Amino acid sequence: MATTLTDRLSRLVKTMRGQARITEDNVQEMMREVRMALLEADVALPVVRDFIARVKEKALGQEVVGSLNPGQVLVSVVNKELAATMGEGVADINLNAQPPAVILMAGLQGAGKTTTTGKLAKHLIEKRKKKVLTVSADVYRPAAIEQLKMVTKQAGAEWFPSEPNQKPHDIALAAIDYARRHYFDVLLVDTAGRLAIDEALMAEIRDLHATLNPVETLFVVDAMQGQDAINTAKAFKEALPLTGIVLTKLDGDSRGGAALSVRQITGAPIKFAGTSEKIDGLEVFDAQRHAGRILGMGDIVALVEEVQKGVDVEAAQKLAEKLKSGSGFDLNDFLAQISQMKKMGGLSSLMDKLPTQMTAKAGQPDMDKAERDMKRMEGILNAMTAKERRQPSLLMDGKSKASRKRRIATGAGVQIQDVNRLLNQFDQMQGMMKKMKGGGLMKMMKRMGG
Ligand code: GDP
Numbered sequence: 001m002a003t004t005l006t007d008r009l010s011r012l013v014k015t016m017r018g019q020a021r022i023t024e025d026n027v028q029e030m031m032r033e034v035r036m037a038l039l040e041a042d043v044a045l046p047v048v049r050d051f052i053a054r055v056k057e058k059a060l061g062q063e064v065v066g067s068l069n070p071g072q073v074l075v076s077v078v079n080k081e082l083a084a085t086m087g088e089g090v091a092d093i094n095l096n097a098q099p100p101a102v103i104l105m106a107g108l109q110g111a112g113k114t115t116t117t118g119k120l121a122k123h124l125i126e127k128r129k130k131k132v133l134t135v136s137a138d139v140y141r142p143a144a145i146e147q148l149k150m151v152t153k154q155a156g157a158e159w160f161p162s163e164p165n166q167k168p169h170d171i172a173l174a175a176i177d178y179a180r181r182h183y184f185d186v187l188l189v190d191t192a193g194r195l196a197i198d199e200a201l202m203a204e205i206r207d208l209h210a211t212l213n214p215v216e217t218l219f220v221v222d223a224m225q226g227q228d229a230i231n232t233a234k235a236f237k238e239a240l241p242l243t244g245i246v247l248t249k250l251d252g253d254s255r256g257g258a259a260l261s262v263r264q265i266t267g268a269p270i271k272f273a274g275t276s277e278k279i280d281g282l283e284v285f286d287a288q289r290h291a292g293r294i295l296g297m298g299d300i301v302a303l304v305e306e307v308q309k310g311v312d313v314e315a316a317q318k319l320a321e322k323l324k325s326g327s328g329f330d331l332n333d334f335l336a337q338i339s340q341m342k343k344m345g346g347l348s349s350l351m352d353k354l355p356t357q358m359t360a361k362a363g364q365p366d367m368d369k370a371e372r373d374m375k376r377m378e379g380i381l382n383a384m385t386a387k388e389r390r391q392p393s394l395l396m397d398g399k400s401k402a403s404r405k406r407r408i409a410t411g412a413g414v415q416i417q418d419v420n421r422l423l424n425q426f427d428q429m430q431g432m433m434k435k436m437k438g439g440g441l442m443k444m445m446k447r448m449g450g
Contacts, residue, residue: 023060024060027056027059027060027074030074031052031055031056034052034055034074034078035048035052037294037295038051038052038257038260038294040255041254041255041256041257041294041295042226042227042254042255042256042257042258043257043258043260043261043294044226044227044229044230044257044261045227046230047230047260047261047264047265050264051081051082051085051260051264054081055074055077055078055081058077058081059074059077075295078295079291079292079295082260082287082291082294082295083287083288083290083291085260085263085264086259086260086263086270086287086290086291087263087269087270087287091244091269091270091271091285092271092284093120093123093124093128093216093244093271094215094216094243095124095128095130095185095186095215096215097215099179099180099183099184099185099186100133100176100179100180100184100185100186100187101185101186101187101215101216102176102186102187102189102212102213102214102215102216103120103186103187103188103189103214103215103216103217103218104189104191104205104208104209104212104214104216104217104218104240105117105188105189105190105191105218105220106191106205106217106218106219106220106236106240106242107193107219107220107221107232107236108193108194108221108222108232109192109193109194110193110222111193111220111221111222111248112220112222112246112248112249112274113190113191113193113220114136114138114144114147114148114151114190115151115248115274115277116218116220116246116248116272116274116282117134117148117151117152117188117190118134118148118150118151118152118154118155118157118279119151119155119272119274119279119280119281119282120188120246120272120282121134121151121152121155121156121157121188122154122155122156122157122279122280122282123272123282124185124186125155125156125157130185130186131158131183131184131185131186132155132157132158132184132185132186132187132188133157133158133159133160133175133178133179133182133184133186133187133188134148134152134155134157134158134159134160134187134188134189134190135148135159135160135162135171135172135175135187135188135189135190136148136149136162136171136189136190136191137162137168137171137172137189137190137191137192137208138190138191138192138193139162139163139164139165139166139167139168139171139192140164140192141192142164144190144192144193145161145162145163145164148190149161151279154279155279157188158184160174160175160178160179162175168191168192168204168207168208169207169208169211172189172208172211172212173211175187175189176212187212189208189212189214191205191208192204202235202239205239205240206239206240209240209241215243216243216244217240217241217242217243217244218242218243218244218245218246218271219233219236219237219240219242219244219245219246219262219266219268220245220246220248221233221245221246221247221248221258221262222248222249222258223247223248223249223250223252223254223256223258223259223273223274224249224252224254224258225258226254226257226258227261229258229261229262230261230262230265233261233262233265233266234265236266237265237266237267237268242266242268243268244268244269244270244271244272245262245263245266245268245269245270245271246270246271246272246273246274246282247259247262247270247272247273247274247285248273248274249274250273250274250275251274251275251276251281255293255294256290256293256294257294259285259290259294260294270285270287270290271284271285272284272285273285273290329429329430330389330390330391330392331381331384331388331389331390331392331426332386332389332390334381334389334426334429335378335381335382335389338374338377338378338381339378376412376414376418377422377425379412379413379414380408380409380412380414380418380419380422381422382412383407383408383409383411383412384408388404388408392423392426395408395419395423396423396427405419405420
């Protein structure tokens with residue numbers, strides 16, 4: 001796992017103690033580290049060069065104040081410049097047009113256009129209260145039309161049928177006519193994935209653009225594309241007046257450097273980020289937060305928000321009361337904790353948001369296995385009676401513990417050892433809970449946030 005930029009710079013800074021200013025002398029070496037960090041995050045080389053030149057200009061002569069060291073000051077300059085380059089604030093979808101507002105989706109095959117079209121339909125229905133129609137102009141792959149039909153249904157939007165023997169131009173006209181007559185607010189047009197070098201296909205999407213006069217032309221790009229993103233972005237920018245970018249697959253393990261490349265090449269704002277394969281895996285893009293990810297500082301802000309969102313405050317309070325009154329942590333609480341974890345998107349979703357230093361320390365545990373274990377535990381807990389969950393002692397030292405455990409194991413479809421392992425874990429957790437008595441959870445969250 002890569003070292004973070006902050007780590008790298010701190011190491012350097014030790015060699016230049018006592019320097020109160022960022023100078024031409026000390027900036028050189030620090031810039032080399034910044035460059036490495038950006039390249040490791042897969043930002044395209046020409047973009048890195050431009051970026052470094054701007055940072056250097058801004059950093060030179062900066063006072064190093066208070067308890068900060070020159071490395072930290074530089075990290076903050078880099079971070080600010082990154083966020084500024086990627087666009088400050090958030091840019092939502094523009095729908096200022098005579099209805100239906102048309103949104104054209106463009107991008108390479110496999111970038112995530114169809115999936116994103118479905119996610120966007122859901123977003124517009126739920127967040128903007130719009131009546132949404134989708135249509136596929138991908139006449140080359142019948143499966144793509146079916147795929148759009150499916151995600152449209154999941155999104156709760158309406159799908160306009162199209163056939164492989166039609167011309168994209170005619171599909172566009174028919175869909176827009178239908179949308180007008182049925183008072184749709186928005187028409188989302190999914191297009192065939194094309195390779196930038198395919199001139200015929202690029203001409204086709206230009207024609208679609210002229211026919212539809214879209215209010216938004218979104219360029220969908222895969223965050224895992226890395227260095228290649230720059231060439232794709234260039235080709236699409238030359239072909240179409242792009243109004244926004246959707247960066248997909250940010251849930252993968254890339255540091256998302258493509259964001260910087262694509263933004264700089266197209267000049268268009270990044271509007272959304274795809275964060276899972278599921279219909280609700282779309283987030284409004286947050287440049288500031290993403291700057292942290294590129295620099296390897298982790299998505300602490302997101303983690304804290306997730307934790308707060310997932311925690312059922314009432315349940316947490318009840319648990320705290322229980323601990324205070326000394327009635328103890330029982331297996332019902334254990335089960336409740338597992339379902340809270342699930343609500344927060346499971347373990348791997350939480351791990352993704354941790355800074356790389358933290359996950360590196362944890363030695364990259366096998367997340368799939370951890371998720372499976374969690375499911376198994378839930379199954380075992382559900383196979384117990386309410387009384388057994390309330391009184392775990394029945395299973396640990398009660399007279400009928402062996403027969404009870406056998407019954408639970410059969411019910412959950414696991415081995416007796418699995419039940420024993422769970423009881424052991426519970427025992428350890430109970431010990432931990434006792435120690436955390438009195439606001440331990442809140443303290444832990446504060447520490448994470450600060
Ligand atoms: P298209 O060819 O551009 O229409 O791409 P698709 O929408 O068919 O997506 C290609 C693949 O990427 C599919 O397997 C999707 O499930 C997957 N995909 C799309 N967006 C995301 C995302 O944000 N995260 C993840 N993990 N997978 C995604």
